[in-house]
Amino acid sequence: MNPSKQEIEAILDKAQLAFVETKAKAIDERLTLMHAVADEIEALGPELIAVAGEESNLPEGRLVGEKARTVFQWRSYAEALKRGDSLDASIDTANAERTPPKPDLRKTNIPLGPVAVFGASNFPFAFSTAGGDTASAFAAGCPVVVKGHPGHPKTSTMMAQAIARGVAKSGFPKGMFSHVLSNSYEAGQWLVTHPVIKAVGFTGSYQGGMALVELGNNRPDPIPVFAEMGSINPVFLLEEKLKLSGAELATAYVGSLTLGVGQFCTNPGLLVAVDGPELDAFIESLTTAIEGAAPAMMLHEGIAKNYLHNKELVTSQEGVEILARAAREASEGQGSPTVASVMGTEFLHNEHLQEEVFGPFALVVKCKDAQEMEQVAARLKGQLTCTLLGTEADLTQYARLIAQVQIKCGRILFNNFPTGVEVVKSMHHGGPFPAASDGRFTSVGADAIKRFTRPFSYQNWPDALLPDELKNANPLGIYRMVDNVRSTAPIA
Amino acid sequence: MNPSKQEIEAILDKAQLAFVETKAKAIDERLTLMHAVADEIEALGPELIAVAGEESNLPEGRLVGEKARTVFQWRSYAEALKRGDSLDASIDTANAERTPPKPDLRKTNIPLGPVAVFGASNFPFAFSTAGGDTASAFAAGCPVVVKGHPGHPKTSTMMAQAIARGVAKSGFPKGMFSHVLSNSYEAGQWLVTHPVIKAVGFTGSYQGGMALVELGNNRPDPIPVFAEMGSINPVFLLEEKLKLSGAELATAYVGSLTLGVGQFCTNPGLLVAVDGPELDAFIESLTTAIEGAAPAMMLHEGIAKNYLHNKELVTSQEGVEILARAAREASEGQGSPTVASVMGTEFLHNEHLQEEVFGPFALVVKCKDAQEMEQVAARLKGQLTCTLLGTEADLTQYARLIAQVQIKCGRILFNNFPTGVEVVKSMHHGGPFPAASDGRFTSVGADAIKRFTRPFSYQNWPDALLPDELKNANPLGIYRMVDNVRSTAPIA
Numbered sequence: 002m003n004p005s006k007q008e009i010e011a012i013l014d015k016a017q018l019a020f021v022e023t024k025a026k027a028i029d030e031r032l033t034l035m036h037a038v039a040d041e042i043e044a045l046g047p048e049l050i051a052v053a054g055e056e057s058n059l060p061e062g063r064l065v066g067e068k069a070r071t072v073f074q075w076r077s078y079a080e081a082l083k084r085g086d087s088l089d090a091s092i093d094t095a096n097a098e099r100t101p102p103k104p105d106l107r108k109t110n111i112p113l114g115p116v117a118v119f120g121a122s123n124f125p126f127a128f129s130t131a132g133g134d135t136a137s138a139f140a141a142g143c144p145v146v147v148k149g150h151p152g153h154p155k156t157s158t159m160m161a162q163a164i165a166r167g168v169a170k171s172g173f174p175k176g177m178f179s180h181v182l183s184n185s186y187e188a189g190q191w192l193v194t195h196p197v198i199k200a201v202g203f204t205g206s207y208q209g210g211m212a213l214v215e216l217g218n219n220r221p222d223p224i225p226v227f228a229e230m231g232s233i234n235p236v237f238l239l240e241e242k243l244k245l246s247g248a249e250l251a252t253a254y255v256g257s258l259t260l261g262v263g264q265f266c267t268n269p270g271l272l273v274a275v276d277g278p279e280l281d282a283f284i285e286s287l288t289t290a291i292e293g294a295a296p297a298m299m300l301h302e303g304i305a306k307n308y309l310h311n312k313e314l315v316t317s318q319e320g321v322e323i324l325a326r327a328a329r330e331a332s333e334g335q336g337s338p339t340v341a342s343v344m345g346t347e348f349l350h351n352e353h354l355q356e357e358v359f360g361p362f363a364l365v366v367k368c369k370d371a372q373e374m375e376q377v378a379a380r381l382k383g384q385l386t387c388t389l390l391g392t393e394a395d396l397t398q399y400a401r402l403i404a405q406v407q408i409k410c411g412r413i414l415f416n417n418f419p420t421g422v423e424v425v426k427s428m429h430h431g432g433p434f435p436a437a438s439d440g441r442f443t444s445v446g447a448d449a450i451k452r453f454t455r456p457f458s459y460q461n462w463p464d465a466l467l468p469d470e471l472k473n474a475n476p477l478g479i480y481r482m483v484d485n486v487r488s489t490a491p492i493a
Numbered sequence: 494m495n496p497s498k499q500e501i502e503a504i505l506d507k508a509q510l511a512f513v514e515t516k517a518k519a520i521d522e523r524l525t526l527m528h529a530v531a532d533e534i535e536a537l538g539p540e541l542i543a544v545a546g547e548e549s550n551l552p553e554g555r556l557v558g559e560k561a562r563t564v565f566q567w568r569s570y571a572e573a574l575k576r577g578d579s580l581d582a583s584i585d586t587a588n589a590e591r592t593p594p595k596p597d598l599r600k601t602n603i604p605l606g607p608v609a610v611f612g613a614s615n616f617p618f619a620f621s622t623a624g625g626d627t628a629s630a631f632a633a634g635c636p637v638v639v640k641g642h643p644g645h646p647k648t649s650t651m652m653a654q655a656i657a658r659g660v661a662k663s664g665f666p667k668g669m670f671s672h673v674l675s676n677s678y679e680a681g682q683w684l685v686t687h688p689v690i691k692a693v694g695f696t697g698s699y700q701g702g703m704a705l706v707e708l709g710n711n712r713p714d715p716i717p718v719f720a721e722m723g724s725i726n727p728v729f730l731l732e733e734k735l736k737l738s739g740a741e742l743a744t745a746y747v748g749s750l751t752l753g754v755g756q757f758c759t760n761p762g763l764l765v766a767v768d769g770p771e772l773d774a775f776i777e778s779l780t781t782a783i784e785g786a787a788p789a790m791m792l793h794e795g796i797a798k799n800y801l802h803n804k805e806l807v808t809s810q811e812g813v814e815i816l817a818r819a820a821r822e823a824s825e826g827q828g829s830p831t832v833a834s835v836m837g838t839e840f841l842h843n844e845h846l847q848e849e850v851f852g853p854f855a856l857v858v859k860c861k862d863a864q865e866m867e868q869v870a871a872r873l874k875g876q877l878t879c880t881l882l883g884t885e886a887d888l889t890q891y892a893r894l895i896a897q898v899q900i901k902c903g904r905i906l907f908n909n910f911p912t913g914v915e916v917v918k919s920m921h922h923g924g925p926f927p928a929a930s931d932g933r934f935t936s937v938g939a940d941a942i943k944r945f946t947r948p949f950s951y952q953n954w955p956d957a958l959l960p961d962e963l964k965n966a967n968p969l970g971i972y973r974m975v976d977n978v979r980s981t982a983p984i985a
Contacts, residue, residue, distance in 0.1 A: 024896055084977065089940075093917040104909055106919035108940075111899070113933075218710045222875070222926040225933070383714070393955055404516055407603070412950040417596055419952075425585040426974055427598035429950035434714040441605075441717070441947045448581075448600075448948065455933045456940065458904040458921040460911075463885055480979050482918055485576065487972050487979070 002154075003183045006191055012179045013197040016115040016144040019176030023142065024112070027469055028082060028477060030171070031142060035079035038139070038167030042131055042160065043072050049159055053125045056153035058298040058334075063261065064126070071126040074133050074424055078140040081426065081447030085479030087140065087454060090470040092483045092492065095461070104461050107471040110454035112142030113225075114199030117192040119213070121204035122152040122300050123264045129153065130180065131160040133424075133449055134202030134227075139177075141453035143200070146179045148189055152301050154182050189213070194220055200453055201226040204266070204444065207357070207435055214438045227452050228438040229431065231266035231357050232384040233364075234419050237374065237406065238274040238283070239391030239399055242416075247279055250390055251286035254363075255294060255338070257418035262297045262336045263361030264304070267386050267419040267430075270358060273377050276344075276367040284365065287340060288325040294338040296331035299360065305334045308360035312339060315358055320347035324365065336360040345373040348380070355382055371399065378405040383433030383440060386412045386419035409433060411440055494646075495675045501683045504671045508607035508636040509689040511668030515634065516604070519961055520574060520969060522663070523634060527571035530631070530659030534623055534652065535564050541651055545617045548645035550790040550826075555753065556618070563618040566625050566916055570632040573918065573939030577971030579632065579946060582962040584975045584984065587953070596953050599963040602946035604634030605717075606691030609684040611705070613696035614644040614792050615756045621645070622672065623652040625916075625941055626694030626719075631669075633945035635692070638671045640681055644793050646674050681705070686712055692945055693718040696758070696936065699849070699927055706930045719944050720930040721923060723758035723849050724876040725856075726911050729866065729898065730766040730775070731883030731891055734908075739771055742882055743778035746855075747786060747830070749910035754789045754828045755853030756796065759878050759911040762850060765869050768836075768859040776857065779832060780817040786830040788823035791852065797826045800852035804831060807850055812839035816857065828852040837865040840872070847874055863891065870897040875925030875932060878904045878911035901925060903932055 004012070050064045059067075081087055088109050096103035116138040120129030127133065130147045138145045149157030161180035168177045181188060193201055193216040201217055203210050203226065210228030217226035236254065243250075257269055274280050299305040316323055316339075324340045331337035338361040345368035348354050354364060368374045381387075387410040389396065389403065396403065396415070407413060411432030422430050422445050430445035431437040437444075442452045459467060469476050473492040480489055496504070542556045549556075573579055580601050588595035608630040612621030619625065622639045630637045641649030653672035660669045673680060685693055685708040693709055695702050695718065702720030709718035728746065735742075749761055766772050791797040808815055808831075816832045823829035830853040837860035840846050846856060860866045873879075879902040881888065881895065888895065888907070899905060903924030914922050914937050922937035923929040929936075934944045951959060961968050965984040972981055 021896060021900075024899070080977070086974070091919040093915070093919040101913065103915065104906075104913070106915055106917055108919040108921055114900070214715075223706075223930070225931075393957075396955065396958055404513060407516070407949065408513075408606070411948070412952060413954065414596075414952040415954050417953045421593065421596070423585070423595065423598060425598055426977060427583040427585040427600040427950060429600055429948040431948070433947075438715070439717075443948060455925075456903070456921040456923070456935060457899065458919060460904060460906040461909045462905065462907050463888065465885075466888055482578070485572070485918060 003185060004181060004188065009181065009188060009191045010195065012146060012181065013115065013195050015176030016146055016179060017197040019144045019174040020112070020115055022174050023177065031140065032079050032083055034167065034171040034173055035075050035139060037171040038131070038164050039072050039075035041163035041167045042068070042075065045159060045163055049156070052159060053153060053156040056156050057122070057125050057300050067124060067126045070424060071131055074127065075136045077424060078136050078447050078450055081450065082140045085470060085477060086426070086447060087450040088470050088479070089456070090479060090481040092471060092481055094484055094492065106458055106460055107462065107467060108456055108458045109468055109470050110451070111457040113453050113455055115144045115146065115197050116453055117198045117201045118145055118147045119189065119201070119203040119205065120147065120150045120157070122150050122304065125153045125156045126160070128204045129160070130157040131164055133444055135164065137449040138202065138453045140450045143453045144177045146181060146192060148192060149180055149182045151184055157182065190216060193217055193226070196222070199224055202444070202452070203228040206230065210438055226438055227442055227444065229266065229444045230435055230437060231359065232432060232436040233270040233355060233357050234267050234384055234386045234388070235271040235273055235381060236269045236388040236390060237402065238272060239389065239395035240275060241392040241395045242390050243274060243279045243283060245392065247283035248286040251283050252290050253418065255287060255290035257420045258363050259294045259338045259361045260420050262299050264300055264359060265420050267422060269388060269419055270363050271366065272363055273366045273368060273374055275370060275374065280367060284324060291325040291338050291340050292328045294327050295329055296327050296335040296337040298334050299336045302334055304359065305336060308336050308358065311356060311358040312360070312362050315354060315356060315364060316341050318351055318353050320344055340365060342367055345369060345377055349376055371402065375402045375405055378402055378409065381409045383436045384410040385430065385432045385436045386410055386414060388414040388417070388419055390416055411436065495677060496673060496680065498683055501673065501680060502687065504638060504673065505607065505687050505689040507668030508638055508671060511636045511666040512607055514666055515669065523632065524571050524575055526659065526663040526665055527567050527631060529663040530623070530656050531564050531567035533655035533659045534560070534567065537651060537655055541648070544651060545645060545648040548648050549617050549792050559616060559618045562916060563623060566619065567628045569916060570628050570939050570942055573942065574632045577962060577969060578918070578939060579942040580962050580971070582971060582973040584963065584973055586976055586984065598950055598952055599954065599959060600948055600950045601960055601962050602943070603949040605945050605947055607636045607638065607689050608945055609690045609693045610637055610639045611681065611695040611697065612639065612642045612649070614642050614796065617645045617648045618652070620696045621652070622649040623656055625936055627656065629941035630694065630945045632942045635945045636669045638673060638684060640684060641672055641674045643676055649674065682708060685709055685718070688714070691716055694936070694944070695720040698722065702930055718930055719934055719936065721758065721936045722927055722929060723851065724924060724928040725762040725847060725849050726759050726876055726878045726880070727763040727765055727873060728761045728880040728882060729894065730764060731881065731887035732767060733884040733887045734882050735766060735771045735775060737884065739775035740778040743775050744782050745910065747779065747782035749912045750855050751786045751830045751853040752912050754791050756792055756851060757912050759914060761880060761911055762855050763858065764855055765858045765860060765866055767862060767866065772859060776816060783817040783830050783832050784820045786819050786853070787821055788819050788827040788829040790826050791828045794826055796851065797828060800828050800850065803848060803850040804852070804854050807846060807848060807856060808833050810843055810845050812836055832857060834859055837861060837869055841868055863894065867894050867897055870894055870901065873901045875928045876902040877922065877924040877928045878902055878906060880906040880909070880911055882908055903928065
């Protein structure tokens with residue numbers, strides 16, 4: 002706990018040594034490492050679930066599911082690496098006849114260097130110490146130093162030990178992974194500003210993320226800080242759909258809004274629709290569903306306090322009216338599902354109404370017409386997701402709204418809710434600023450590996466000394482671009 | 494010339510309108526645009542070469558070649574787009590049987606938004622107004638505003654008019670491309686800080702690049718600034734090679750060093766070798782070659798002045814000795830080939846010796862042994878390229894040096910010189926900071942397109958409304974990842 006600056010520097014020196022030492026290791030060995038860590042996490046028994054439950058207030062079922070998801074992340078990122086997806090291997094062969102002679106050029110993605118990871122409190126497994134950032138950095142070939150989340154230090158330590166066992170069993174040097182527990186702000190600062198660290202992964206609040214981004218930008222050699230900072234994930238409820246199935250949508254919407262006590266960065270905290278009797282009917286169902294929803298313990302005291310504070314901040318703005326609250330009184334530390342509303346005109350000129358309220362809270366924006374909905378979309382800050390609830394006819398009718406919405410988000414959904422974030426290649430979990438510090442990269446799905454790599458070209462390099470993915474024989478059997486043709490064939 | 498802030502804002506509003514309007518255009522139309530611009534550039538006759546020659550002092554042969562390269566950039570980036578390379582299209586199909594049901598997810602790369610481009614003076618065609626940045630932004634689907642380089646305003650205007658004709662002929666809105674000529678620093682600042690601009694491309698000096706990077710970072714919504722800022726491109730001359738063919742290497746090295754009066758960002762301005770009689774013999778040949786090389790006109794007066802100034806800065810450092818100068822006296826505005834040397838120990842503790850001297854200047858670093866060469870490599874700042882001149886036996890012997898060198902650069906060469914930068918997919922023209930502001934992206938080759946895109950996921954989106962690259966039928970016939978398998982097949 003609370004290591005000194007010297008201790009952290011010693012950890013980083015080890016990480017750099019591990020980086021140089023493991024650069025020569027083949028992709029095969031990296032796969033072994035990934036699966037060894039997955040095995041170790043899988044082997045952690047009910048004690049892990051119990052400890053995590055105690056530290057996070059999350060129910061057993063959720064934690065068991067999250068653990069499986071975490072193991073799947075390690076294994077599926079290993080599979081992506083095995084397929085060569087994250088390598089983007091490309092070869093342009095030489096042509097000695099050309100004037101001047103054309104050299105042989107071969108490109109692959111190499112690891113950036115040691116990575117610092119700051120986990121999130123709301124996913125103690127999947128987005129924390131052994132979460133997606135660590136798994137994707139390892140898949141990229143980068144050593145990792147995790148600063149464990151102070152909300153779940155015991156869980157973090159158990160996971161760190163599992164990773165360390167996986168590292169040892171697969172023959173990687175100890176410096177490949179380190180775990181730092183500290184309550185001091187400085188510890189994080191030392192990590193991000195140390196010359197050895199070449200990238201940072203972070204999931205959490207805007208304030209926390211931007212503090213790291215600034216540290217990264219202001220280094221003598223700026224480094225990328227991938228901060229996923231959450232958003233309010235607007236839902237646009239379109240006309241015909243509202244008319245046809247408003248009532249059942251209200252129930253489904255409240256289900257997504259209150260899932261996990263609303264503690265997801267993809268929680269749909271804003272609902273936008275055209276005002277009128279259909280919206281009134283929808284709100285009536287919404288009210289019933291919210292009143293029937295149960296308050297529940299939030300992750301920790303700080304989060305529960307922030308929920309109250311931020312909810313108050315939004316609901317105290319001019320023109321905001323509370324529509325419904327959970328009927329059951331919330332006890333200390335619990336989050337109470339709440340829905341409020343505001344007119345579109347108010348929303349358009351008040352930025353505070355876009356503040357994220359982390360928890361089971363939604364604001365309904367009542368627009369006077371389709372055009373005002375477009376204006377609302379145009380005013381939105383960057384979002385992880387935007388959702389369209391509509392009929393296919395609605396989608397055609399609202400083409401301009403949809404064009405506007407696409408500019409604002411990283412993932413768009415049709416008649417589905419954003420709270421499930423699938424771990425697949427086609428997932429983009431990121432979005433325009435301020436949803437993420439860099440919306441060009443995802444933090445979920447195997448493409449997350451690319452955050453920790455950079456392209457590297459070899460010119461006229463001897464075949465025997467090339468990495469496997471670029472050798473003539475293609476020993477990995479992966480798809481490569483060879484003279485602009487995608488192929489798994491060896492080169493003659 | 495020198496538009497006001499209001500005029501620039503009007504230009505940017507048009508760019509944003511063009512962005513929204515062209516988002517619905519299919520990939521096919523973008524291909525037509527790319528080839529239309531290529532046709533217009535190709536059609537520019539001897540007048541272009543004459544004007545550019547007058548403005549840049551570059552010889553006709555070089556300019557004719559650079560024009561062909563520029564046209565090739567437009568066409569080859571169009572071909573890459575046609576193949577779908579820059580789209581990274583990926584599909585994970587739904588599974589209704591799973592609990593909870595697995596949604597359909599499809600991902601492609603969409604344009605970031607309007608891009609501001611700042612061209613370089615040393616490539617008035619290939620890295621300027623109609624250069625790689627503009628071509629790759631168009632291929633990505635982004636409107637472009639170019640701030641023409643003040644060193645060649647007439648050339649820039651002719652190119653801008655060619656692009657505008659291509660835009661008009663292919664039916665794109667005028668706002669797709671704008672050209673700003675201004676001597677004021679503010680004009681660039683207005684462009685980079687305007688909310689409409691979503692990325693910046695720049696090739697030039699460290700000071701110029703970093704000024705833009707800071708503007709980009711300090712916006713309320715930070716944006717990526719891709720600044721390629723040059724480097725000194727170290728050449729490591731290894732033991733056995735030095736012994737076997739030192740003399741002929743010296744001549745070839747001077748050829749690369751003095752090509753284009755040394756005005757390339759890949760100019761090999763540092764040569765590192767172990768001191769001894771073999772190096773003395775190499776230096777003897779080097780001296781002869783440099784003395785025989787001719788001074789020649791540099792791009793403009795400012796560059797010639799900076800060359801003298803920066804050369805003086807390096808050669809006045811402690812322990813630096815001038816080895817050879819071109820025998821012919823340089824006249825006003827000419828750059829005179831010059832080589833100096835310094836001992837490894839001096840190099841290790843003096844950062845000034847790593848300053849880029851843009852022009853035909855090289856510093857030879859004499860190391861006492863292989864270990865000191867490694868130390869020199871470890872002290873290097875980020876580089877676009879590093880070159881190893883060696884036998885295969887040398888490469889094995891110097892494995893640790895090579896591991897160190899790879900950390901420092903974006904492209905590594907074996908028995909070849911870095912001044913040729915092939916326009917191919919496998920080229921990486923970028924490198925760790927400060928060679929580039931972001932070494933994870935290339936500014937040459939079709940992968941340059943990726944700088945101006947971001948991934949975007951569609952969840953359960955109706956097939957008819959998906960972009961072509963994600964439709965079930967695969968109308969573009971491109972390779973996609975479908976449920977983790979690479980395939981051109983349609984989806985049933």
